[in-house]
Amino acid sequence: MEELPDGSVLLVTWPTAADFASEAARQAQARALVHLRPELDFDTVLHTLRERSATLAPVEPHFHPDVAPLLSRTLDGFAISERQRKIAELNVWQPPEPEEWLPADAALPSDLEDPQSVLAHYGYLSERLVALLHSEVPSVLQETPESLTDADVYFWSEDFPKTRLREAIDEHAVPAVGAYLGEVLVRHLGGRWIPREKLEESQVLVGQRIWLPFVRARRYLQSRQSLLEHSLTQLYRVAERHRHGPPSSRR
Structure with missing residues (x-):
């Protein structure tokens, strides 16, 4: 026991701080507390301390x-x-299995007269996500699978769907996230964009599957929980796993 300068007292109930949650240490703590506060019941105090230990068990x-x-x-x-x-x-x-895919033979052909200009637009949208996140998530500059996870963590930590205006998310964030995800699929999995007039119909062909990154982005940015259930990390991992697989069919 040590008296402190402000008149309070430091009472050490166990010699090693790392063992504060052990059974013997909890009993010593309970005895000390009941001694200082006689109105408390020893068994009740000990039960509460044991519950705390269980909560902290690795x-x-x-x-x-x-x-x-x-x-x-x-x-x-x-x-x-x-x-x-x-x-x-x-x-x-x-996490639920990604549903934002179709067999390659179900791909919609491009319905654009100038697909190259739309591909350039996807690049522009992807760069908007980089502009939005690069200060907090520098890895987005690299457009790697790891940067997808970094973006997931950022959006989740910020509770992005709740702390930003829904109109701004739908108008700006969803297209930017979808384009960025698609660009990573193209760059690292050998994917190929199949551009469409409607953004959500735009596809990335990877192996025997086509992926719908803008559909994924819309589901992803609905809530904090959906950031985990429809993460960018998971979709990339699944696309990578099926890249060289046999032709797929929807069940």
Whole structure:
């Protein structure tokens, strides 16, 4: 016990701070608290302390592999007292399989007279996302799979769908995110744009599947939860996995 300059007292109930949540340490803490506050019940206090220990007990992450890089970084957004419980929840959580694809033989042909100008427009839209995020997410300048995860983390940390105006999201963010996702598919998976007059019909052919990045972006930016359920990280991982697979068909 040590008296502090302000007149309070520091009471050490266990010699090693790292063991504060052990059973013996919790019993010592309960005895000290009940001694200082006789109106408290020892068993009740001890039960409460044991519950705190259980909350803080380490949980090994076993996240879904397609979104593990994303989920592991969202944990920083939770208080230490909540983190282990959140890991346990995320260990059993399964993101829905991406639905923004069709078999390659179902691809819509381009309906544009000047597809090259539209491809240039996709590049412009992608650059708008870079302009929006480059200060907070420098990796977006590289247009890599890792930058997709960095963007996922940023949008989730900011609770972007809730903290920005819906009109601005639909008009500006959705096209920019969709174009950026498509550009990464083209650059790193050998994809090929199939431009369409309607933005959401625009496709990227990767192997035996066509992907609809603008449809994904719209679903992605609906809510904070949808940022995880329809992440850019997951779609890229699935597209990568099916790049050299056999012809696919929708079930």
